[in-house]
Amino acid sequence: MLYLVGLGLSYKSDITVRGLEAVRNCSRIYLEHYTSILMAASLEELEEYYGKPVILADRELVESGSEEILHDARTQDVAFLVVGDVFGATTHTDLVLRAKRESIPVEVIHNASVMNAVGSCGLQLYNFGQTVSMVFFTESWKPDSWYDKIWENRKIGLHTLVLLDIKVKEQSIENMARGRLIYEPPRYMSISQCCEQLLEIEDARGTIAYTPNTPAVAISRLGSSTQTFKAGTIEELSRYDAGEPLHSLIILGRQCHELELEYLLEFTDDKEGFKKAVIEDQEFFKPAPWVPPVEDED
Amino acid sequence: MLYLVGLGLSYKSDITVRGLEAVRNCSRIYLEHYTSILMAASLEELEEYYGKPVILADRELVESGSEEILHDARTQDVAFLVVGDVFGATTHTDLVLRAKRESIPVEVIHNASVMNAVGSCGLQLYNFGQTVSMVFFTESWKPDSWYDKIWENRKIGLHTLVLLDIKVKEQSIENMARGRLIYEPPRYMSISQCCEQLLEIEDARGTIAYTPNTPAVAISRLGSSTQTFKAGTIEELSRYDAGEPLHSLIILGRQCHELELEYLLEFTDDKEGFKKAVIEDQEFFKPAPWVPPVEDED
Numbered sequence: 001m002l003y004l005v006g007l008g009l010s011y012k013s014d015i016t017v018r019g020l021e022a023v024r025n026c027s028r029i030y031l032e033h034y035t036s037i038l039m040a041a042s043l044e045e046l047e048e049y050y051g052k053p054v055i056l057a058d059r060e061l062v063e064s065g066s067e068e069i070l071h072d073a074r075t076q077d078v079a080f081l082v083v084g085d086v087f088g089a090t091t092h093t094d095l096v097l098r099a100k101r102e103s104i105p106v107e108v109i110h111n112a113s114v115m116n117a118v119g120s121c122g123l124q125l126y127n128f129g130q131t132v133s134m135v136f137f138t139e140s141w142k143p144d145s146w147y148d149k150i151w152e153n154r155k156i157g158l159h160t161l162v163l164l165d166i167k168v169k170e171q172s173i174e175n176m177a178r179g180r181l182i183y184e185p186p187r188y189m190s191i192s193q194c195c196e197q198l199l200e201i202e203d204a205r206g207t208i209a210y211t212p213n214t215p216a217v218a219i220s221r222l223g224s225s226t227q228t229f230k231a232g233t234i235e236e237l238s239r240y241d242a243g244e245p246l247h248s249l250i251i252l253g254r255q256c257h258e259l260e261l262e263y264l265l266e267f268t269d270d271k272e273g274f275k276k277a278v279i280e281d282q283e284f285f286k287p288a289p290w291v292p293p294v295e296d297e298d
Numbered sequence: 299m300l301y302l303v304g305l306g307l308s309y310k311s312d313i314t315v316r317g318l319e320a321v322r323n324c325s326r327i328y329l330e331h332y333t334s335i336l337m338a339a340s341l342e343e344l345e346e347y348y349g350k351p352v353i354l355a356d357r358e359l360v361e362s363g364s365e366e367i368l369h370d371a372r373t374q375d376v377a378f379l380v381v382g383d384v385f386g387a388t389t390h391t392d393l394v395l396r397a398k399r400e401s402i403p404v405e406v407i408h409n410a411s412v413m414n415a416v417g418s419c420g421l422q423l424y425n426f427g428q429t430v431s432m433v434f435f436t437e438s439w440k441p442d443s444w445y446d447k448i449w450e451n452r453k454i455g456l457h458t459l460v461l462l463d464i465k466v467k468e469q470s471i472e473n474m475a476r477g478r479l480i481y482e483p484p485r486y487m488s489i490s491q492c493c494e495q496l497l498e499i500e501d502a503r504g505t506i507a508y509t510p511n512t513p514a515v516a517i518s519r520l521g522s523s524t525q526t527f528k529a530g531t532i533e534e535l536s537r538y539d540a541g542e543p544l545h546s547l548i549i550l551g552r553q554c555h556e557l558e559l560e561y562l563l564e565f566t567d568d569k570e571g572f573k574k575a576v577i578e579d580q581e582f583f584k585p586a587p588w589v590p591p592v593e594d595e596d
Contacts, residue, residue, distance in 0.1 A: 008314060008409075009408060011316055013319070014314050014315070015314065015315060016306060016311065016312050016313065016315070016409070017312070017314070017315055017318055018309055018311040020315055021311070085410060085417065086417070087414075087420075087423065088417070088423065093420050093561050094557065097557075097561060109312075110307060110418070110521055111306075111410050112304065112383060112409050112411075112414070113410075115413065115414040115417075115423050116383045116408070116414040117383065117408045119384070119385030119413075120385050120406050120408070122385075122391050125386065125429065126431075128428065129427050129428060129454075130426065130454075131423065131424045132424075133424075152454040153454075156427075156428075156454070158427070158428055259392065260391075262395065263391055263395060266398065
């Protein structure tokens, strides 16, 4: 049996009781280690908690080495652990497809992920549009396909969850060219960098999907003991020091109801300023009123 | 301390290890009992598992009786349990706001909910738009504000998660009028009724947000041992017997990628027919090509 087990957001004990029982009975345990990290538990702590060694699975192993992971899974129990819930990334549905093709039974044990736990900032999950990912810009590479998606969401009044890039086990171009297996220290995008990149692309495009005064919420270390929410405009948050990773950002849509706003005001020092930003943004991005077509007078 | 604890989707052991520890140490335990139900555990089983009595909290108690729930929570630990994750419904953020106003510390312990666990049907969570709720129609009351939301989602190619109505502790109009506290048996909307209501409103509106041939996925008993996915057109699913509750439905958007489709094909007997429906729907709802504005020749 292949068990795909969500670990939740932060603590080793965020695993479900059912998930823990399954993992402890597995003969091999892989931990997916490139789309997210577990904030409050080290590998050693997990190994002690499960009573078993845990193999870190990087992108290469998951995408090309599924034979290793699935090896013996018809007769042995194998666990594939994912921080958050299981189906955030495409590559994991691919692993399930491969298992099914080899007639390996699969059981999924779900958990909380950023996709549903962001609800704890007070914004209704119902009113979120498509989710986007923000990657680290370089001098020559500034992918901005997320811009149109934010625009589409905001045209119909929806909030956008922006997931921030993490780089784990990354090689420098020089080390890659020379074939040296030396990896850079892990990098996690900050709220301020994300907001700067948002403003940079809006500046370059100039089509006003949002403005520097558009309200947003910084989500830091969601689900951990130091979880922090900060409400402010994109411009304000581009100067905000959010501390340790992981971070996500929500760009507000027009559909922000009274109770949602009241909840968000707990996360800002400038309540009046934030309220004003929300109302002005709602007003500015209000769809144009419908005008009846002019009758042809000829 | 007020603990808000998500129970996950189905089994009593779907609670997290951290959640279970918190609940077992609480002096009072409430279970929210009107937005969802735990499929594979009875109240008695939960009480035995927690080693404590569990108070069922109906809508009235949560919305008007928060004093009872929060009573003593400054000095005692109180648990408020929610099937799925904690922040699906607005009323729970309201409970947190009340607690904060009374300086009661609040801790949230997240879990999986339908909002993220639907990812297990193979559709990417990134490509979902706003979520809608489908309520039971009566002869005289057919609320259809969800129609425009599905339309908005589909205009930008996104999938729509449709949550199906449940009626727990409902009074008949006659019993209500006579003040008799007699409740009707619980009702859970079926996939076929949801699809019939979808077709009825499309028929009445005629603005083609979707057609009878638009592809959809029926999600039944998500996260339980009898979990079932069924892929088909809305018209096909209006004749589908999905069995025991709970159910949800996903209406596909145009943004259905190859790997997503390959995964969905596992859930249909008519693979060629479903593939054809997806391609035809994508073609039919393709946005019109951009035409440059005609120069004024005067």
